[in-house]
Amino acid sequence: MNIRDQFKLKVFQSEGTEYEKLFNDLMKLSTPGFRSVKPHGNIGDRGNDGWVQSEGKYYQVYAPEELFKNTDEAIKKVKSDFVKLKKYWDSISPIKSFYFVLNDKFKGVSPHITKILEEIKNENGLDDAGVFCNASMEELVLTLRQDAICSLLGVSHTETNPLYEDKKKVREFLDNLSFVTEELFESGREAGYFFPSNVFYFIQNWKNKDWQFQRLLSSNPITRNNQLNMREQLVLMHNQVSFDQNYDDIGVVFKFKPPYDLVGRDELIESNKDSMGEFIQKFANSYKIVRDYSV
Known part of the structure; x- marks a missing residue:
């Protein structure tokens, strides 16, 4: 399989926390200054699964088994996570960008979710806000060096050649x-x-x-x-x-x-x-x- 196919297979094999780990591993390899956030007890991550502090850039991951059946739930999560994010993290590093990371299984994302994120952007004066889907992750994967890709996907160098x-x-x-x-x-x-x-x-x-x-x-x-x-x-x-x-x-x-x-x-x-x-x-x-x- 080529790199794209290897990555798609990895995505389809990842649910919940496994998908969140895949996202965090990718961001650490591709994005300078990115840090993941470990949930603490019953307070969780306060709406932040990963961030670039110096840029005020925040990510929240949502990886249901079947996204198209959970669109309403995803919309609720976008809203509630941003409220938690702003309440706790905005004072630490002002929020400039907010991305909702979705495991869409390469099927695309409901426009309702995109609309909510656009509203959040406008209402809070953000520089940017939007969906970070599997296609977005794939673009980052293809920017990595060969050894980093192999590390991320758990394959040998020859298998991605x-x-x-x-x-x-x-x-x-x-x-x-x-x-x-x-x-x-x-x-x-x-x-x-x-x-x-x-x-x-x-x-x-x-x-x-x-x-x-x-x-x-x-x-x-x-x-x-x-x-x-x-x-x-x-x-x-x-x-x-x-x-x-x-x-x-x-x-x-x-x-x-x-x-x-x-x-x-x-x-x-x-x-x-x-x-x-x-x-x-x-x-x-x-x-x-x-x-x-x-x-």
Whole structure:
């Protein structure tokens, strides 16, 4: 998975205090001067889950399991948290900005919540106030250094590297064709006379699953073109066997069996071997490029 997908997975796995921790960890990595606030006994955090004291910037986190079912509750929380915030914290560091951090699961936020925050901003003369949703957090994640991203998401450096992900996808593509390449490279041009049945039926099934093929195409143009060529050559091999009535499925292989009394029979057999050999050679040339990229 790429960084965006890794972050989304982390968000979906985080509820309540776990989401609050994710937010605090991100802010500490991305925002100079940010400090989280630990709740104290029955007085809680007094409407402040994190702040940048020197800038008068405050954050309050709300992470219900299903936000769209809790819009009214979220509106109440915005109002009550700001009242608590202003009553206690405004005297410590005057409130200039107030952000309501919402785990919206990337679905967006009700305009009613945004409206309430705009009212709070205007009524209290704030420089800024608004919703800080998952998209806002994602923007911050993408500004971090690679090592900070790995620390935040709990993944290795390679797992967040787009090139790693692309090569992994290409390796899966090659793995799906492993027995095909083994059979064809061993047979060579002789596959024009004895074509492996398991390869024939694999291609027949595979070429009807375009979605599966497209999923494993590389984002690298050269690699992608060679993957497409590998598929094209396999389809041409399949068509040669499928459209020629002289091929007979005898179990393990399709044997090319033109009539014994056919004039030019031997030449026809050699011609079929040559054409199949060309398909396999073109397939092999592309295979080498794709394989080298995947390493």
